[in-house]
Amino acid sequence: MQKWNNIFPKNTGVSSYIWIIFCLLPFLFIFRLSSAKEIIFGIIMTLLFFLFFRLSFISNSRFIYVWISLEIAISLIMTLLFGYIYFALFLAFFIGTIQHKGGFLSLYIVHLSTTIIAITIVLFTKNESLFPQLPFIIISVIGVVLLPFTIRYRQKEQRLEGKLESANERISQLMVLEERERIARDLHDVLGHKLSLIGLKSDLAGKLVHAKPDAAANEIKDIRQTASTALNEVREMVSNMRGVRLEDEIIRVQQIIEAADMEFQFEGSTTLKNTPLLVENVLSMCLKESATNVVKHSQATWCGVTIEQSQTEVNVRVEDNGKGISDQIDTYQSHGLQGMRERLDFVNGSMELLSTNGTTLNLRVPNVIQHTKQEESI
Structure with missing residues (x-):
C-alpha cells in the first residue's frame, strides 16, 4: 500500500507543477465543448478518474487491477471524446510502482497499446483538434513508453539502498557490541586473577601489619609488583589490538570523496602521539562513517x-x-551517528554536530595514555 502523499508522482524528472497542470488541463478540454451534456459527462469522468487513482494507492493488491482497468477505460474515453490524452501519464507512473513483474508487464502492454490505438484513431478522425498539440502528444507517448520502467527501476534502487543502509547500521552496531564483549573478555582474563590476588594479599597485609610488620611489608611489596605486572599486561593488550591507522583511513576517505566528484581537503597530521591503537581505531571507524x-x-x-x-x-x-x-533522534539513527557516539563513549570521547552552511562533525578523544601515567605516579 502506498502513502497518500504519493498520489502525485515523484522522482520522475518532471516538476510537481507540471503534474498540477495535468490535473487542471482536462477541464480546459471539456469546457471547449458547447454541449452541456458533454461538459457534465466530461467533468464526471475526470472526477471518477482521480477517485480511482486515489483508490489505487490505498487499496490492497486484489483491487488495484480493478481500479487501473477503470482508469484506462476513462483515459480512452477522454482521448476519443475530448482529445485529452494526458491521463495516460498518470497511469504510466502508477504502473511503474507495481512490484509484481507479471502484473507490471501485463498492465504496461495493455496501457501502451490502448493509448497508441486511441491516439491513432483521434488523429485520423479529429486531426484538427490534436494537430496543434502534436509535439506534446509525442512527448506523452514517449513518457508512456519509458516512465513505467524509469519509476520501477528507481524504486527498486531506493529499496536496495534502504536495505544496504539498514544492513550497514546493523553491522556497525554489531561491531561495537562485539568489540565491547571482546575487550571485556580480555580484561577479565588479564585482570581477574591479579585483582583477586591483590585483594587477598591486601587482607593478609592488614592482619599482619601490627603482629608481623616485616611480613606485612613483604605482602605490600608483592601487591605493588602484581599491580605493576597487571598494568603492563593491560598496556600490551591494548597496543596489540588490531585496528585501522588514521593514515590509512585518510587515504581511503580521500578516494571515496573524490570518487563522488567532490573536492577533498586535508589539514593536520595523521601521526598521533601517546594515543593507543584502540583510540586511533575508533577515530578511524568514525571518520569512515562520516565520509x-x-x-x-x-x-x-x-x-x-x-x-x-x-x-x-x-x-x-x-x-x-x-x-x-x-x-534529531531519527537523524542520528538513520545516519549511523548513534553508533559513532557509542564508539566514542567507549573511549571517553565526545561528538559535536553543527549544521550551518553545511555540516561540521567534531570528534574529540582524550589522551588516555597521559591519564594512565598520572595514575601510575600517584
Whole structure:
C-alpha cells in the first residue's frame, strides 16, 4: 500500500507543477465543448478518474487491477471524446510502482497499446483538434513508453539502498557490541586473577601489619609488583589490538570523496602521539562513517578533514558544504551517528554536530595514555 502523499508522482524528472497542470488541463478540454451534456459527462469522468487513482494507492493488491482497468477505460474515453490524452501519464507512473513483474508487464502492454490505438484513431478522425498539440502528444507517448520502467527501476534502487543502509547500521552496531564483549573478555582474563590476588594479599597485609610488620611489608611489596605486572599486561593488550591507522583511513576517505566528484581537503597530521591503537581505531571507524554520510546524504561539492592534537585530546573535524542535517533522534539513527557516539563513549570521547552552511562533525578523544601515567605516579 502506498502513502497518500504519493498520489502525485515523484522522482520522475518532471516538476510537481507540471503534474498540477495535468490535473487542471482536462477541464480546459471539456469546457471547449458547447454541449452541456458533454461538459457534465466530461467533468464526471475526470472526477471518477482521480477517485480511482486515489483508490489505487490505498487499496490492497486484489483491487488495484480493478481500479487501473477503470482508469484506462476513462483515459480512452477522454482521448476519443475530448482529445485529452494526458491521463495516460498518470497511469504510466502508477504502473511503474507495481512490484509484481507479471502484473507490471501485463498492465504496461495493455496501457501502451490502448493509448497508441486511441491516439491513432483521434488523429485520423479529429486531426484538427490534436494537430496543434502534436509535439506534446509525442512527448506523452514517449513518457508512456519509458516512465513505467524509469519509476520501477528507481524504486527498486531506493529499496536496495534502504536495505544496504539498514544492513550497514546493523553491522556497525554489531561491531561495537562485539568489540565491547571482546575487550571485556580480555580484561577479565588479564585482570581477574591479579585483582583477586591483590585483594587477598591486601587482607593478609592488614592482619599482619601490627603482629608481623616485616611480613606485612613483604605482602605490600608483592601487591605493588602484581599491580605493576597487571598494568603492563593491560598496556600490551591494548597496543596489540588490531585496528585501522588514521593514515590509512585518510587515504581511503580521500578516494571515496573524490570518487563522488567532490573536492577533498586535508589539514593536520595523521601521526598521533601517546594515543593507543584502540583510540586511533575508533577515530578511524568514525571518520569512515562520516565520509560515507557526506557522500550519501550531504549533496556537497567539497569535504574537508582536519586532525588536531593537543596535550589533552585529539580532535578530528569533518566538514562539508552540503545541505546539512538536523540534530534529531531519527537523524542520528538513520545516519549511523548513534553508533559513532557509542564508539566514542567507549573511549571517553565526545561528538559535536553543527549544521550551518553545511555540516561540521567534531570528534574529540582524550589522551588516555597521559591519564594512565598520572595514575601510575600517584
